[in-house]
Amino acid sequence: MSKLSMKKDGFAQAAIDELGWWRAHKFLFLRRASQLSVFILFAIGPLFSLWLLKGNLSSSELLGIVPLSDPLATLQVILTGHMPEFTLILGALIIAIFYALVGGRVFCSWVCPVNMVTDSASWLRRKLNLPRTSEMPRSLRYYLLAVVLLLPILTGLTVWEWVNPVPVLYRAALFSAGSGLWLLVAIFLLDLFISERAWCGHLCPTGALFALLGKLSPVKVSAVNAKACDNCMDCFVVCPERQVLKPALKGKQAMITNSDCTQCGRCIDVCAQRVFQYKNRIALKAENTQ
Amino acid sequence: MSKVESSKSTVTGVNRRQFLAQSAKAGCAMGLLGMGITSVAKQSSQLDPLAIRPPGALSESDFLSACVRCGLCVEACPYDTLKLARWFDGAATGTPYFTARTIPCEMCEDIPCVKACPSGSLDHDLTDIDESKMGIAVLIDEKNCLNFKGLRCDVCYRVCPLIDDAITLEMQHNQRSDHHAMFLPKVNSDSCTGCGKCEHVCVLEQAAIKVLPAHIALGKTASHDTYINTEETTLEMLNRGLPL
Numbered sequence: 198m199s200k201l202s203m204k205k206d207g208f209a210q211a212a213i214d215e216l217g218w219w220r221a222h223k224f225l226f227l228r229r230a231s232q233l234s235v236f237i238l239f240a241i242g243p244l245f246s247l248w249l250l251k252g253n254l255s256s257s258e259l260l261g262i263v264p265l266s267d268p269l270a271t272l273q274v275i276l277t278g279h280m281p282e283f284t285l286i287l288g289a290l291i292i293a294i295f296y297a298l299v300g301g302r303v304f305c306s307w308v309c310p311v312n313m314v315t316d317s318a319s320w321l322r323r324k325l326n327l328p329r330t331s332e333m334p335r336s337l338r339y340y341l342l343a344v345v346l347l348l349p350i351l352t353g354l355t356v357w358e359w360v361n362p363v364p365v366l367y368r369a370a371l372f373s374a375g376s377g378l379w380l381l382v383a384i385f386l387l388d389l390f391i392s393e394r395a396w397c398g399h400l401c402p403t404g405a406l407f408a409l410l411g412k413l414s415p416v417k418v419s420a421v422n423a424k425a426c427d428n429c430m431d432c433f434v435v436c437p438e439r440q441v442l443k444p445a446l447k448g449k450q451a452m453i454t455n456s457d458c459t460q461c462g463r464c465i466d467v468c469a470q471r472v473f474q475y476k477n478r479i480a481l482k483a484e485n486t487q
Numbered sequence: 488m489s490k491v492e493s494s495k496s497t498v499t500g501v502n503r504r505q506f507l508a509q510s511a512k513a514g515c516a517m518g519l520l521g522m523g524i525t526s527v528a529k530q531s532s533q534l535d536p537l538a539i540r541p542p543g544a545l546s547e548s549d550f551l552s553a554c555v556r557c558g559l560c561v562e563a564c565p566y567d568t569l570k571l572a573r574w575f576d577g578a579a580t581g582t583p584y585f586t587a588r589t590i591p592c593e594m595c596e597d598i599p600c601v602k603a604c605p606s607g608s609l610d611h612d613l614t615d616i617d618e619s620k621m622g623i624a625v626l627i628d629e630k631n632c633l634n635f636k637g638l639r640c641d642v643c644y645r646v647c648p649l650i651d652d653a654i655t656l657e658m659q660h661n662q663r664s665d666h667h668a669m670f671l672p673k674v675n676s677d678s679c680t681g682c683g684k685c686e687h688v689c690v691l692e693q694a695a696i697k698v699l700p701a702h703i704a705l706g707k708t709a710s711h712d713t714y715i716n717t718e719e720t721t722l723e724m725l726n727r728g729l730p731l
Contacts, residue, residue, distance in 0.1 A: 242562060243562065248562075251559055251562050251563075251603075252557040252558055252559040252562065252605075253556075253557055253558050255555045255556050255557040255581075256555045256557035256559065256605045256606070257557060257559070258559060258603075258605075264605055266555065266557075266605060267555070270555045270556075271555070274552065274553055274555060274606055277552035277553070278552065279549060279552040279553040279606075279607070279608075280607075281553060281605070281606040281607050282604070282605055282606060282607040282611060284605040285555065285605040285606045285607075288605060334509060334513065336509070336513065337513055337516070337517075340513045340514065340516075340517045341517060341520070343517070344517045344518075344520065344521045347521070348521055348524075348525060349552070351525075352525055352528070352529070353548065353551075353552050354525075354528050354529070354548075354551050354552060355551070355552060355554075355555070356521075356524050356525050356528045357524065358555070358556055358580075358581060359524060359527055359528045359579065359580055359581075360524050360527065364556065364581065365581075368556070368558065368571055368581055371558065372558050372561060372570070372571040374571050374572070374573040374574075374580075374581070375573070376573040376574040376575050376576070377573060377574045377580060377581075379574070
């Protein structure tokens with residue numbers, strides 16, 4: 198018990214003391230606000246007939262004009278051999294270009310609803326002090342992405358959409374299709390008891406595709422103040438992709454260019470030393486060349 | 488310096504042996520997973536017999552290739568007819584369907600559900616709702632149908648949007664009373680759109696007329712059967728096999 202409470206006081210306490218509770222949770226709150234407001238924009242349609250966003254994350258219509266579609270779902274449809282209406286392709290292009298500009302896995306941490314499930318599993322794991330046991334290889338998600346894109350060619354069905362947990366939560370909430378929620382319960386339990394960050398960090402093919410899309414994006418988290426790091430390890434504890442931190446903190450280049458980074462900004466929050474910041478790669482380059 | 492380099496090689500951790508072993512393991516795992524979800528998908532790709540697809544839906548297998556399960560058709564429907572299939576519902580999860588007995592298709596002239604579909608799994612070439620083929624109504628239970636008992640129920644006939652075309656009443660002598668007529672509803676499968684209004688209004692506790700997907704409701708002549716085109720076949724026979 199004493200060990201538990203010590204741990205509880207220990208995590209990010211320095212940042213909370215230094216910056217105050219709100220600032221030490223700033224990006225966490227902004228992120229939750231962003232995830233919830235996307236959801237609310239969808240939900241006020243069926244609830245109040247205020248149609249700002251229609252559909253769900255698989256494909257939607259913004260203000261009744263702009264089509265937006267999930268690039269992975271669209272790719273699957275095309276690979277089954279069905280040529281979709283141009284609307285779907287245009288929607289997928291808009292989304293792909295948007296995330297190529299703002300950072301690929303920004304989707305994962307700022308929009309995707311499954312992130313809230315896996316983050317709470319990770320939070321509970323930290324609170325309960327559960328040991329890290331098995332670790333899956335992070336490359337699994339790219340293998341899974343390959344499988345997801347291969348199966349439509351072989352079967353003519355968009356097979357992944359049967360089990361894709363990303364739209365399941367939205368469908369459950371918006372179209373009262375709650376019986377798919379067992380998938381999210383399964384992911385929660387997997388993340389909590391079997392393997393840490395198993396879904397978002399190791400398996401999700403949607404995240405893998407967005408990581409590839411965001412390879413060239415200019416927005417990155419950077420360890421601008423790496424010299425001030427006192428090795429408290431709080432950022433490592435909270436980071437969903439902790440392998441991206443070490444090169445930035447200890448390597449030559451402070452910018453986290455690894456596309457696994459979801460740019461959730463939790464490392465910025467929990468660091469009392471203010472080591473991390475969001476940086477614009479292009480602006481930074483221009484500054485350096487001047 | 489050498490320390491940095493050796494640590495770098497352990498961080499990335501890729502020597503050929505490990506890479507091959509990892510690829511083989513991941514490949515096997517993904518292969519099994521792929522087979523698993525494919526079998527789930529195949530299993531549930533059989534549509535529930537009473538769940539009917541929205542107007543303009545492609546044939547079931549093409550529909551399943553195309554539909555992204557976004558629910559735009561559901562939200563476009565002004566009558567709340569369409570639902571997205573849930574897990575364990577029978578129909579493929581997340582795809583739209585309707586249950587005619589609960590809420591039938593109201594046959595909107597502008598077909599908003601088709602217009603809303605971004606993927607084309609509802610065919611945008613369908614512009615006349617009377618041409619749609621959501622399913623085929625079948626008078627499935629003659630025993631309990633009131634008209635077959637000699638009553639003038641006719642509700643399914645009168646509610647049909649294509650009255651006297653998709654459903655007609657066939658007059659027949661009533662053998663039981665011997666001096667009344669029976670008016671028997673008959674579905675013309677060429678013009679029935681499968682909107683399900685007849686099933687919806689059937690006054691029985693369980694509808695005697697039901698809308699079924701065309702592949703269940705319709706028979707199909709074998710392609711080698713020559714009586715399909717009787718007139719031509721007869722002429723050919725009269726001509727003793729010589730070309731006409």
